[in-house]
Amino acid sequence: MITNKMVEDALTRIENPKEAAAARANRLKLEHMLKHTKAMIMAGHKNLPVSAQEREAYNDKRYIEAIEELYQAIYADELQKGYREAATTTIDAWRTQQASLRVTI
16 A cells, blocks of 8 residues: 555655656766766877777776766766656556546445
């Protein structure tokens, strides 16, 4: 049985999308920063062919750190999506429950 408190919590999550928006914005920013980091590292190896520049970039500590930051951002974004989907599912189930209660009355 879905309680009113559960529905209120779900509505609060849906009505306050700031956390989800911040997580999404951070993810997008870090996706672009990963490309920027790669380019900056490659620029430091202009004397090498492009394939060797890429190899150097992928092996660079800064690139690996950028990947880890992106991983954390993706995790936070996907977590927010999961919370929102769970909230929507809770509300949908509550609606069905309420409709069933009205039919039995």
